Amino acid sequence: xxxxxxxxALAANWRALAARAPGARPGAVVKADAYGLGAAQVAPALHAxxxxxxxxxxxxxxxxxRPLLPGDARIFVLSGHMPGxxxxxxxxxxxxxxxxFRDRALRPRGDFAIQLDTGMNRLGLEPAEWAAIRAEALxxxxxxxxxxxxxMSHLACADEPGHPANAAQLRAFRAMTEGVSAPxxxxxxxxxLLGRDYHFCVTRPGxxxxxGEPFADARPVVTLSLDVIQARWVDPGExxxxxxxxTAPRRSRxxxxxxxxxxGLLRALGGKPVMLWAAGAAAPMVGRVSMDLITVDVTDLPExxxxxxxxxxxxxxxxxxxLAGTIGYEILTALGPRYRRDYLPG
Numbered sequence: 001x002x003x004x005x006x007x008x009a010l011a012a013n014w015r016a017l018a019a020r021a022p023g024a025r026p027g028a029v030v031k032a033d034a035y036g037l038g039a040a041q042v043a044p045a046l047h048a049x050x051x052x053x054x055x056x057x058x059x060x061x062x063x064x065x066r067p068l069l070p071g072d073a074r075i076f077v078l079s080g081h082m083p084g085x086x087x088x089x090x091x092x093x094x095x096x097x098x099x100x101f102r103d104r105a106l107r108p109r110g111d112f113a114i115q116l117d118t119g120m121n122r123l124g125l126e127p128a129e130w131a132a133i134r135a136e137a138l139x140x141x142x143x144x145x146x147x148x149x150x151x152m153s154h155l156a157c158a159d160e161p162g163h164p165a166n167a168a169q170l171r172a173f174r175a176m177t178e179g180v181s182a183p184x185x186x187x188x189x190x191x192x193l194l195g196r197d198y199h200f201c202v203t204r205p206g207x208x209x210x211x212g213e214p215f216a217d218a219r220p221v222v223t224l225s226l227d228v229i230q231a232r233w234v235d236p237g238e239x240x241x242x243x244x245x246x247t248a249p250r251r252s253r254x255x256x257x258x259x260x261x262x263x264g265l266l267r268a269l270g271g272k273p274v275m276l277w278a279a280g281a282a283a284p285m286v287g288r289v290s291m292d293l294i295t296v297d298v299t300d301l302p303e304x305x306x307x308x309x310x311x312x313x314x315x316x317x318x319x320x321x322x323l324a325g326t327i328g329y330e331i332l333t334a335l336g337p338r339y340r341r342d343y344l345p346g
Contacts, residue, residue: 001224001225001257001258001259002307003224004222004344005221005341006219006220006221006344007344007345008344008345008346009211009219009221010042010045010049010221010346011045011046011048013215015049017208017215021199021203024187024201024202024203025052026051026053026203027053027076027205028043028046028054028205029055029188029209030056031057031058031206032057033061034210035329035333037210037332037335041343043065043068046209051073053074053076053202054069054076057079058079059086059087059092062075062076062087062089063086075089075090076091076093078123079093079095080093080094081106081112087107087110091149093114094114094115096125096129100136100137104140108141110143111143112140113148113150113152114150114151114152115153116151116152116153116177117153118173118176119172120169122154124154127176130176147181147182150182150183150185151177151180153172153173153185155187155194158189158193161194166198170198183201183202184202185204187200187204188203188206189208191203193214207328207332211316212328213328220313222311222317222335223311223313224310225307226307226308226309227257228257228258229258230255230256231253231255231256232253234248234251234254235248235251241286241287241288246271246295250299252297254286254295254297255283255295255296255298255305256294257276257293258293259292259294259310259338260291260292262336263292263335263336264331265310266324266331266334267288268324268325269323269324270289272285272323272324274323276296277308278298278301278305278308279305283299284296285297285310316328318331
């Protein structure tokens with residue numbers, strides 16, 4: 001079974017999102033192993049496309065890709081300076097006054113960024129906390145001079161363009177950064193699509209790079225093919241899989257494919273109208289998703305295929321997510337290590 005990642009499509013999506021914010025420096029979010037697609041391959045491909053600012057969630061993720069990127073690449077760690085974490089070659093995004101003072105004590109001239117909480121109530125300094133350390137933070141010595149490399153915040157509802165929280169957070173960010181000369185960043189993929197008021201100096205596209213919503217114009221990046229292990233004929237009235245959840249309405253040919261919820265095909269997909277493809281022809285999944293296997297009714301296919309696609313241009317990550325009652329982010333990041341990952345060159 002194989003997961004094919006189109007690095008040319010990935011780069012095209014990065015360039016398209018960069019073009020949506022022409023006055024900003026476009027970065028790239030490669031946390032969670034580049035949303036499950038392999039940061040060791042994705043990050044260099046994005047650097048080759050022009051990205052210079054990379055964002056990871058944890059320092060270990062940054063350390064893993066630091067040797068793979070040239071010195072002009074900046075890697076920001078969104079969890080900030082956590083105790084005991086090595087930050088050589090990385091830029092922590094400091095989220096609280098204790099993190100700021102810890103960082104300054106241990107790395108008195110180290111580069112850093114600041115995250116402000118503008119209403120999401122997740123990470124970042126709240127207005128009073130920021131006011132208390134602002135002067136010291138903006139004057140703090142770094143390897144390149146003084147002050148943070150970036151001051152950022154994060155939008156809670158950017159995938160809902162009409163949500164009033166977007167404008168409220170924009171006002172809060174402007175108020176908290178008034179007079180700040182450091183580069184500013186507010187927008188991930190959704191924020192980029194909200195328009196120029198949200199772009200500021202640096203953008204941080206993530207899910208849109210990988211072909212996901214809300215970037216409707218994204219090129220598909222991922223194709224997931226599953227091996228056919230075995231096929232059998234079942235008679236009308238016979239059942240398939242755990243719980244006898246599917247009963248054959250006719251004499252049916254059932255193929256068993258080599259992936260299940262241990263590989264990121266969520267159990268919630270069982271009983272939903274999930275399709276799989278072979279040579280352009282579609283066939284429905286039947287029965288429950290088990291740990292390592294799914295079953296597909298291939299009765300109407302002209303011949304039994306060796307493999308079938310469950311994620312492709314016809315059924316992307318967001319379509320599969322909708323069937324499972326979740327979001328494309330979860331589908332991508334759940335794709336397990338048992339898939340062979342093949343990369344089409346960028």
